[in-house]
Amino acid sequence: MVTAFAPATVANLNCGFDVLGLAIDAPGDEVSVWFNETKGQVRIQQIEGDGGKLSYDPQKNTATAGIVTLLRHVNAKKGVDVIIRKNMPLGSGLGSSAASAVAGVVAANHLLGNPLTKRELVAFALDGEEVASGARHADNVAPSLLGGLTLIRSYDPLDIIELPFARNLNIVVVHPQVEILTKEARLILPQQIPLAVAINQTGNIAAFIAALYERDTALLSRSMTDLFAEPYRAKAIPYFAELKQTALANGAVAFGISGSGPSVFAIAPTQPATAKVANEVCKILQLHQINCTAYISKLNTRGAEILT
């Protein structure tokens, strides 16, 4: 039996809607796999931590849909039985579906003797992601699989670039316990945007990349502005404006929506600063009777891995 872990991810990072994402150390999902004797068959034996919400049909479960296509691709002689352990909430903005999809294909690939590289597994993890979000978004899948901070330059052909990230920057993700589905979160975005807004966002993401290479925290902070999604999605996140103001007033250099929310993230220059931001942001939510969980982490540079 082989067990793989795939980390949670923060996608978009304000200035990189649909193209930027980074992996954090925890939480993450786990998928265990072992062979069965029926060629190509994938069976889900158990799902833990999903509150009974996920399908046992391997074609309809994000953790197994990629295993199905992977077995077909390598023409495996056996089938695979699967146990899925969800360690993060669904619809949280933490890349929950991507983490399951990635853990599934990484575990199965290892069981098969690693016929594919991590980069080659992206396409199969996207088969899983597609089940959950209805689209082949790689902005969570790529960092969960490869680790670090990744850029999707292009979807067709898929072109993933691994970016540097300053080691002294810490990440906190706060998950207010309200659910937003990615599919629905996308529906509230306009299909057309003013050219001027698009130009502004290109300026910001370009500056963000320069800031990473220059290790310029002030520039990083200025450039992490979201003109595409935040103006629309912030409304769906309780007390967003107040949370943002509080985070920035307490040492965060950036604050925004993690993926399509409702989780929010902040970046801070020190571990104590991150803890303070987490505390203050959670305090506000609790004041309004909203339960929340905070995850404090460095950048996860390893990505998905086999647990031994």
Add this chain to the structure above:
Amino acid sequence: MVTAFAPATVANLNCGFDVLGLAIDAPGDEVSVWFNETKGQVRIQQIEGDGGKLSYDPQKNTATAGIVTLLRHVNAKKGVDVIIRKNMPLGSGLGSSAASAVAGVVAANHLLGNPLTKRELVAFALDGEEVASGARHADNVAPSLLGGLTLIRSYDPLDIIELPFARNLNIVVVHPQVEILTKEARLILPQQIPLAVAINQTGNIAAFIAALYERDTALLSRSMTDLFAEPYRAKAIPYFAELKQTALANGAVAFGISGSGPSVFAIAPTQPATAKVANEVCKILQLHQINCTAYISKLNTRGAEILT
């Protein structure tokens, strides 16, 4: 008498519409200035090389409008007489108006004893640029003034970032002798664009910046795609598709419209490759009875300077 030179520039660079620009060594405009005794008065004594097209009204000439506001800003006790030497065609896509605006304020600032830094002069050069293009576009002004490859992260507040550029990359600009006015070139662009197109362009510009830092020519090449302007403006440039195909087939790693055209630019890895691209592109234009001029250059890292 003080004379300043300000270089031509290539704005947009495909993936950086309105935010990226770089300076080349030649051509460039020259402005000479000397004091007159009337406080705040700016007089244009002579204009060379414009074919009689430019105004002698200092408020309506891009080379002097910034001098007018500069004299006011520093509360100069004298006035300034001016000679303008245009060494590049108007409406060429080479940043002609920006070069004149920059040369004007750099010359006047030097004459005044350099009260302002180059960065502080940007705002005054924009006063000049505004006369020509009707807008305060800094994507030509910034590289002409500061040199190198610049990014305008934000216009309000103005945030200019100087980017690295690999020394082994050479630039060629080919100017087909047809005129396109920036104002008109902007009118053919749509005011709204699909969100999907904007996302694609953010992926490309982000990858372009990473490619500059990583010195990754292949990535630079892949990322220099223009989804905002080229689909609309290419129609106004004679035989654009043929020129592009020829440039890329002859060793160019990137090819596109310089500013709002009609000049086109290419980037190539060696000086001989650049010369070959220039030759082949010009050959096609000449075949179609269109006169053209080619400018081959390294990146100009000095920007505007005082001639001695």
